[in-house]
Structure formats: structure tokens, C-alpha cells
Amino acid sequence: MNFDMSQFQQTFLEESFEGLDKMEAGLLTLEEDSSDVEVVNTVFRAAHSIKGGSGTFGFSEVTAFTHVVETLLDQVRSKEREFTSALGNVLLESVDVIRHLLCAVRDEEPIDENHRSEVQSKLETMLTEVSNSSSDSTDEQNEQVVSKGWLIRFVPKAYLLKTGNDPVLMFRGLQELGEVQCSVDIQQLPAFNDFNPEDCFLNWELTLMGEVSKDQVEEIFEWVDEDCDLEIEPFEEEHLEDPSNLEQAESPSPAAASSTTKERTTTKSTEASSIRVGTDKVDSLVNMVGELVITQSMLGQLSEDFDMSKLDKLRDGLSQLERNTRELQESVMRIRMMPISFAFNRIPRMVHDLCNKLGKKVDLRMSGEGTELDKTVLEKIVDPLVHLIRNAVDHGVEDPETRKSQGKEEVGVVHLHAYHKGGNIVIEIKDDGAGINAQKVLEKARQNGLIGAEEVPPADVIYDFIFHAGFSTAQEVSDVSGRGVGMDVVRKNIKALGGQVEVQSSEGVGTTFSIRLPLTLAILDGQLIRVGDSTFILPLISIIESLQIKTKFMKSLAGKALVYKLRDDYIPIIRLHSTMGIEPDSLELENGLLVVVEGDGQKAGLVVDDLLSQQQVVIKSLESNYKRVEGFSGATILGDGTVALILDIPGLIKYSHGSTRDVNFNLAKELEEQAVQMA
Amino acid sequence: MQAEKVQEQVNSGGQIQNAGELASVESDQFLTFILQEQEYGVDILRVQEIKGWDSVTEIPNTPDYIQGVINLRGTIVPIVDLRKRFELESIPYGTTTVVIVLRVESRTGSDSRIMGIVVDAVSDVYNVAMEDVKPAPDFGSVVNIEFVKGIATVEEKMVIILDIDHLLNSDELADIQV
Numbered sequence: 001m002n003f004d005m006s007q008f009q010q011t012f013l014e015e016s017f018e019g020l021d022k023m024e025a026g027l028l029t030l031e032e033d034s035s036d037v038e039v040v041n042t043v044f045r046a047a048h049s050i051k052g053g054s055g056t057f058g059f060s061e062v063t064a065f066t067h068v069v070e071t072l073l074d075q076v077r078s079k080e081r082e083f084t085s086a087l088g089n090v091l092l093e094s095v096d097v098i099r100h101l102l103c104a105v106r107d108e109e110p111i112d113e114n115h116r117s118e119v120q121s122k123l124e125t126m127l128t129e130v131s132n133s134s135s136d137s138t139d140e141q142n143e144q145v146v147s148k149g150w151l152i153r154f155v156p157k158a159y160l161l162k163t164g165n166d167p168v169l170m171f172r173g174l175q176e177l178g179e180v181q182c183s184v185d186i187q188q189l190p191a192f193n194d195f196n197p198e199d200c201f202l203n204w205e206l207t208l209m210g211e212v213s214k215d216q217v218e219e220i221f222e223w224v225d226e227d228c229d230l231e232i233e234p235f236e237e238e239h240l241e242d243p244s245n246l247e248q249a250e251s252p253s254p255a256a257a258s259s260t261t262k263e264r265t266t267t268k269s270t271e272a273s274s275i276r277v278g279t280d281k282v283d284s285l286v287n288m289v290g291e292l293v294i295t296q297s298m299l300g301q302l303s304e305d306f307d308m309s310k311l312d313k314l315r316d317g318l319s320q321l322e323r324n325t326r327e328l329q330e331s332v333m334r335i336r337m338m339p340i341s342f343a344f345n346r347i348p349r350m351v352h353d354l355c356n357k358l359g360k361k362v363d364l365r366m367s368g369e370g371t372e373l374d375k376t377v378l379e380k381i382v383d384p385l386v387h388l389i390r391n392a393v394d395h396g397v398e399d400p401e402t403r404k405s406q407g408k409e410e411v412g413v414v415h416l417h418a419y420h421k422g423g424n425i426v427i428e429i430k431d432d433g434a435g436i437n438a439q440k441v442l443e444k445a446r447q448n449g450l451i452g453a454e455e456v457p458p459a460d461v462i463y464d465f466i467f468h469a470g471f472s473t474a475q476e477v478s479d480v481s482g483r484g485v486g487m488d489v490v491r492k493n494i495k496a497l498g499g500q501v502e503v504q505s506s507e508g509v510g511t512t513f514s515i516r517l518p519l520t521l522a523i524l525d526g527q528l529i530r531v532g533d534s535t536f537i538l539p540l541i542s543i544i545e546s547l548q549i550k551t552k553f554m555k556s557l558a559g560k561a562l563v564y565k566l567r568d569d570y571i572p573i574i575r576l577h578s579t580m581g582i583e584p585d586s587l588e589l590e591n592g593l594l595v596v597v598e599g600d601g602q603k604a605g606l607v608v609d610d611l612l613s614q615q616q617v618v619i620k621s622l623e624s625n626y627k628r629v630e631g632f633s634g635a636t637i638l639g640d641g642t643v644a645l646i647l648d649i650p651g652l653i654k655y656s657h658g659s660t661r662d663v664n665f666n667l668a669k670e671l672e673e674q675a676v677q678m679a
Numbered sequence: 680m681q682a683e684k685v686q687e688q689v690n691s692g693g694q695i696q697n698a699g700e701l702a703s704v705e706s707d708q709f710l711t712f713i714l715q716e717q718e719y720g721v722d723i724l725r726v727q728e729i730k731g732w733d734s735v736t737e738i739p740n741t742p743d744y745i746q747g748v749i750n751l752r753g754t755i756v757p758i759v760d761l762r763k764r765f766e767l768e769s770i771p772y773g774t775t776t777v778v779i780v781l782r783v784e785s786r787t788g789s790d791s792r793i794m795g796i797v798v799d800a801v802s803d804v805y806n807v808a809m810e811d812v813k814p815a816p817d818f819g820s821v822v823n824i825e826f827v828k829g830i831a832t833v834e835e836k837m838v839i840i841l842d843i844d845h846l847l848n849s850d851e852l853a854d855i856q857v
Contacts, residue, residue, distance in 0.1 A: 534736075534737070579739070579740075580739035580740070581739050581740065582739070620753070620754065620755045621755070622738075622748070622755055624754070624755070624792070625754065625755060625756050625757055625792045625793050625794060626738075626745075626748065626755070626757040626792075626794075629738055629739075629740070629741065630740065631739070631740070632738075635736075635748060635755045637750045637753065637755075641750055642734070642736060642750065643735075643736040643747075643748050643749060643750050643755055644736065645736065645738065
């Protein structure tokens with residue numbers, strides 16, 4: 001029987017990583033309040049299942065290490081040991097080690113022995129320090145255990161198989177510890193007529209050769225502890241039978257080992273692409289497909305003998321089909337959505353470590369963890385988020401003394417908040433620290449030559465400088481931050497996801513970073529527009545309004561740049577046909593339509609020939625086979641199979657204006673002058 | 680007739696499936712096509728499919744020889760007009776005009792892309808041993824020599840073997856991989 005363990009191994013790893021997250025979160029809670037028994041239990045359970053699971057899969061390093069952790073936790077649980085912050089730190093470190101061990105198992109990489117043994121010795125010191133009574137017993141066990149071999153009598157209860165345990169797997173586990181010889185007692189096997197295939201009637205006597213501790217042997221049988229009678233005795237030399245038998249027993253083991261390595265390689269390649277989906281989502285998907293089938297059969301029936309009198313029915317059917325398809329699409333997209341807590345989860349640990357390092361006190365608050373985000377976006381947002389939080393703790397929140405002297409609470413507050421806003425997800429990172437010193441930033445910007453010496457830009461422009469590469473106002477460079485590398489990367493990463501990052505700050509009160517992200521990357525609500533013979537797609541969220549062009553609101557600046565007076569605003573006009581080099585319907589502006597769009601906080605008016613339908617489009621990348629094209633964010637395939645390009649509004653504005661801010665600035669100035677002259 | 684045969688051969692999936700694995704082994708089969716009465720050859724394992732000319736979506740602000748992009752079963756594939764690429768005189772597309780869809784590898788070989796080339800007509804499939812491919816003499820201005828892998832003589836005809844990786848990676852297309 002060759003049993004494919006690889007799929008279970010993957011599940012085990014996933015569950016273990018989740019378990020580690022739980023342990024981490026639990027340990028952090030315990031640091032604040034060690035009295036919560038339920039949390040201790042959760043942490044203990046997580047450790048226990050990791051240990052058990054890794055034993056089953058034969059990851060002996062993990063098992064051995066986790067065992068010590070588990071012992072410590074068990075003492076905490078049974079109140080034999082006080083949960084101190086020193087203990088908490090060691091346990092957190094050991095969580096890291098376990099994670100490292102599991103990663104090593106997954107990626108088949110070597111283990112960082114130094115770190116492991118360092119933490120292990122810390123754990124063991126902890127263990128021996130304890131209430132000596134309990135440590136005695138463990139030590140004793142550890143000493144008496146190692147023997148040349150073991151004689152194991154394994155008498156399972158009849159219902160063992162129903163519990164999902166398979167003796168064969170356990171024996172295989174034994175085989176990995178050493179040479180195993182096995183003899184079966186079939187005396188209890190009933191006559192064939194009375195035979196119930198779900199019951200276990202067999203007893204085994206196994207001899208295990210090798211320098212193995214009793215613990216290790218017991219661990220194999222740990223899961224069936226209560227479902228069998230088990231005797232484990234040290235093996236005596238007399239039991240040694242002739243060596244030919246032993247060889248036989250030995251032969252299957254290399255085969256087993258090689259097959260495991262093979263399985264692991266396959267796991268590695270598939271592992272990245274798995275998603276855990278809630279049953280409710282799958283159920284709704286199944287419902288949706290059911291409805292789709294009904295609609296389809298209705299339409300099919302209609303087509304069998306169709307005449308014009310049934311046209312209305314056909315229309316109804318088609319609109320139903322459209323609704324079904326859209327719902328189906330939405331539920332499929334929902335499968336890709338994951339709560340943002342996946343990204344938030346690692347933050348508390350980081351803040352905890354940072355606080356220890358920097359001697360600060362920070363209360364991290366999180367809200368809106370349930371907000372869902374596309375998996376791809378989620379994975380890529382973690383790094384920028386981590387960076388911003390680091391900044392908030394390092395630069396934002398002051399040390400306790402300073403805070404006290406300023407009449408603030410000693411403990412700083414960093415608030416991480418996620419919520420929906422329109423078609424976007426907004427993540428806010430808010431601290432109540434010192435705020436950004438606008439004066440310093442301004443000076444630095446002048447030093448770096450980002451602005452002229454005399455210029456005094458508005459506050460939002462000043463804050464924007466921090467996103468420039470190589471910009472840091474920190475006096476000292478620490479290993480946490482201050483090198484001026486980072487904020488530009490943060491902005492770049494967020495932009496790559498189609499998002500934006502903004503900063504608000506007031507000195508002495510605090511700083512807020514808001515990250516705006518699109519809900520999903522794959523599908524976009526688009527407005528189809530036509531210029532000449534070409535069809536383009538505008539992302540619906542970037543459109544503010546569309547209007548008929550009235551020439552009296554049209555102003556020309558320096559004979560070239562066109563602006564349009566929209567209520568109290570002047571917006572630059574982009575004539576798509578000239579930027580795209582297309583022949584339009586008419587060169588007269590009043591024959592066209594003006595679509596007012598916003599991108600990167602800047603407005604612009606696009607002159608188009610016609611607005612076509614609105615529809616959802618699937619974004620296809622141009623880069624995969626060609627390259628990035630200025631002004632376009634991608635392409636899509638329309639209903640008739642042709643390709644249409646998706647306009648990238650911020651890119652387009654930049655492309656058609658060069659450095660837009662200057663242009664706008666100058667435009668506004670000139671317009672003011674014009675207005676003055678006219679008056 | 681011949682073109683059909685070629686298409687069949689190319690479409691019989693198996694070869695294409697294997698193309699990736701065999702990429703390092705130089706094949707000695709070449710698909711040839713006609714461009715201004717001259718026969719050119721490309722490595723047949725790089726050919727994904729041959730399809731009739733159909734309208735494309737133009738991409739603004741790209742070089743002249745980038746004809747546009749097409750939808751090839753859900754992927755966006757750029758189309759290069761080889762006449763324009765070789766700075767030959769343009770002729771109106773006719774019934775024999777075809778698009779040969781090729782798999783192009785980046786210089787490092789780490790990445791491959793799909794591109795189409797527009798040619799006058801497909802011609803044949805030849806077996807040519809690699810050692811029969813002679814290095815090309817200087818062509819002067821007709822064809823930029825750097826795109827030519829060599830010249831083979833088949834049935835008394837001269838076939839120019841193209842280096843498509845180089846051809847479709849050069850210049851404008853080169854900075855695709857950052």
C-alpha cells in the first residue's frame with residue numbers, strides 16, 4: 001500500500017503555520033494579561049497539534065523542539081509555573097524557531113542549527129529552573145529512555161480503525177526510527193461470516209532496533225493512546241533473531257524514504273497556489289451555478305420553437321442570464337478575497353519587538369480586520385504596511401519621558417484601521433506621536449534641491465517630499481529606520497497595485513497615513529469611449545462627470561495648452577485624438593464630449609467623440625507579451641473578440657503634460673493674471 | 680495545399696507542447712515563408728500557429744512596424760509587420776497574407792513571449808542539418824545582417840534562416856524586460 005502523504009503534508013504545514021500565528025497572538029495577549037486560562041489553553045493546543053502532526057509526518061526536529069515548548073506551556077497551564085515576560089519572550093523566540101524548522105521542511109533547506117540550539121538551551125534552562133519537582137520527572141524519563149531497542153506489544157481495541165488511525169502508518173513511523181520487525185497475532189480473527197471489516201482484530205508484536213528514546217516511541221502511538229493496550233519494554237539481546245529477517249525488514253525503508261523526498265518536491269511547486277475558502281462561499285457558488293443551469297434550460301426550451309411572440313420571454317431570459325453571470329463572477333471573485341487580518345496578524349509581534357528594542361510603550365489598536373481584499377493585493381501590501389508601522393513606532397511615537405513631559409499618556413497609540421470606501425479599500429495607520437516636522441522636511445527638501453530656496457509650498461506638498469527616494473530627516477540612522485530608503489518604495493509598491501498613499505500630519509498631535517487600494521486587480525468597471533475608429537476603456541472610478549463642451553468655457557493658454565472652466569475650477573484638457581494620433585470624427589471641440597477624470601489627485605478633461613456602453617472588463621496585461629505602453633494600464637477583450645486598450649488616467653495626465661504640477665501651477669497663475677487684466 | 684500541410688503539422692499540438700523542453704536542442708526543421716519573393720526560415724519548434732490576417736487593435740505611440748495587438752484565445756499578442764521591420768516596400772494585405780505566431784525567448788532565456796509576424800505567405804517545411812546552414816555574407820541594406828542566423832540551400836533555393844529572438848527583441852522591443 002503506497003499512501004500518498006504529500007497532500008496531507010501540505011495541509012499539515014498550512015495548519016501548523018496557522019497554529020504558530022495563533023500561538024504568537026496568544027503569547028502577546030498573555031504578556032499583557034497572563035491570567036486568561038483560555039488563551040493559555042489555545043497556545044498549548046496549538047503547540048500540541050504541531051508536535052503531534054510533525055511526529056506523524058516524521059519531522060523529528062520539529063517534534064523534539066516543540067516537545068520542550070509544550071512541556072513549558074503545560075506547566076503554565078497547570079499553574080506550576082508563572083507566566084513571566086521573560087518566559088513569553090523565550091516562547092516567542094521558539095515560535096520563530098518552529099516556523100523556521102517548518103519552512104526548512106517545506107523548502108527542503110538546511111536548518112539554522114545555531115539559532116535552534118541557542119533557543120533550545122534557553123528553553124531547557126527555563127525548564128530546569130522550575131519548580132524542581134516537575135522537572136525531575138521529565139529528566140528521569142529522558143535518562144532512562146535510550147535503549148538499544150524496544151519490544152512493543154500493540155493491542156488495539158476493535159474500534160481503532162473507526163477513529164481514523166491506521167496501524168500501518170504508525171509502523172511506518174517506527175520504521176523511520178530504526179529497524180522494525182513485526183509479527184501479527186491473528187488468533188482473534190473471527191470466522192469469515194462474522195467478520196466485520198471495520199473492526200480491528202489483529203494484535204502486533206514489534207521489535208524496534210536502534211538508539212531510540214522511549215518518548216519517541218510513545219509519540220508514535222500518542223494518537224491511539226486510549227484506543228489500545230500498549231506495552232513498551234526495553235529490548236533484550238536474546239530477542240535478536242537471525243539477521244536475514246532483519247534485512248528483510250530493512251529493505252522497504254530506503255524505498256519509503258526516497259518516495260517521501262519525491263513527494264516533497266511536488267508539494268513545493270503546488271504549495272504557493274492554494275487558497276482556503278469558506279464553505280459559505282462555495283455554497284453560494286453552487287447555488288449560482290444551479291440558477292445558471294435553470295436559465296440555460298429555459299433559454300434552450302425557448303429556442304426549440306421560437307417565434308416573434310416569444311421575444312419578450314427571450315429578453316427576460318437573456319437579462320436573467322446576464323444577472324446570473326454577473327453574480328457568478330462576483331462569487332468567484334469573492335473566493336479570491338481574504339480578510340485583511342492575514343496582513344494585520346504579524347503586526348502585533350513586530351510592534352512588541354520594536355517596543356522592546358526602542359524602549360517605547362505602544363498600544364496597538366486594530367479595527368476592520370474583517371475587511372476583505374484580493375489575495376494578490378493582500379500579499380503585496382504586507383511590506384509597505386510593515387514599513388509604515390515601523391515608522392510610526394520609531395519616528396512617530398516618542399519615548400515615554402518625552403511623552404510625559406508633553407502631557408501625553410505614557411503609552412502611545414498606533415491605530416491600524418481598514419474600511420471600504422467606494423470601490424476602494426482604505427487602510428489607515430494613525431499614531432498620536434510627534435507628527436512630521438514640516439520645517440525640517442522643507443529644509444531637507446531645499447538641501448536636496450527638490451524645491452527652490454524661496455518657495456513655500458502648501459503643507460500637503462511638503463509632506464509629499466517624504467516619499468522621495470533618499471529622503472530622511474532622522475538625525476541618527478538606526479537599524480529600524482532612518483536611512484531614507486523606504487517611503488519611496490512604499491509609494492512605488494502601492495502604486496504598482498493601482499493604489500495611492502497619502503499623509504496627513506500635525507505637529508505634536510500625530511500622523512495619519514492612508515492607503516487606498518482597489519478591491520481587485522483582475523476586473524474593472526469600465527466606460528467604453530470612442531475616438532474616431534478606436535475604442536478605449538476608461539476605469540469607471542476615475543470618471544467624475546461627462547458633459548457637452550461649451551466653447552465659452554474654453555480657454556487657451558499661451559496659444560497651446562487648453563483649459564476648461566468647470567464651475568470654479570480650471571481643468572487642463574487632453575485631446576485624446578492628438579495624444580493617440582487618431583483621426584477624430586470632428587476637430588471642432590463642441591462636437592465632442594468632455595469626460596472629467598481624476599487620477600493621482602489631479603483632474604483633467606478628456607475630449608472624446610462618443611460615450612459607448614459601460615461594462616465590466618477583464619484586465620489583460622500588455623507586458624506579458626509586449627511591454628508597458630505609456631498612457632495605458634492594460635488591455636481587454638470586448639464582446640466581439642477585439643482588443644481594446646484601457647487608459648491609465650494618471651499616466652495619461654503625466655504623458656500629455658510632462659510635469660503636471662508645474663503646468664497647473666503656471667496655468668493658475670496665468671489665469672489669475674488674465675482675470676485681473678479683464679477686470 | 681502546402682500551407683495547409685504546414686498548418687496541420689504545427690497544430691498537431693504535440694510538437695508545440697514539446698517545444699519548451701527541446702528549446703536547447705537545435706531542431707533541423709524550418710518553416711519557411713515568403714517576403715518579397717525571398718524565402719525566409721524560422722525554427723519550427725518556435726512556431727505556435729499560423730493564422731490568416733485579421734484586423735488588429737493599434738497601439739498609439741508605438742513604432743510603425745508594430746501593427747497592433749490581437750486577441751489570441753484570451754492573451755494579448757503583439758503583431759509585427761516584417762516588411763516594415765525590414766524596411767521593405769509595403770504591399771496591401773491579400774489572401775495569402777498570414778500571421779505566424781512565434782514563441783520568442785528573451786536574451787537570458789529565462790522568459791518567453793508570444794508574438795506574431797505578418798508575412799506575404801507561408802511556403803514549406805524543410806529538413807536542414809545545422810551544419811548545412813552557412814553564415815551569411817553582408818547583404819548591404821536589404822536585410823540587417825544581425826537578424827540572420829545563416830543561409831541554407833534547399834532544392835537549389837536559398838533560404839535565409841532568421842534569428843527570431845534577436846529580431847523581435849531588438850531596438851524598441853528590447854527594453855521590455857527591465
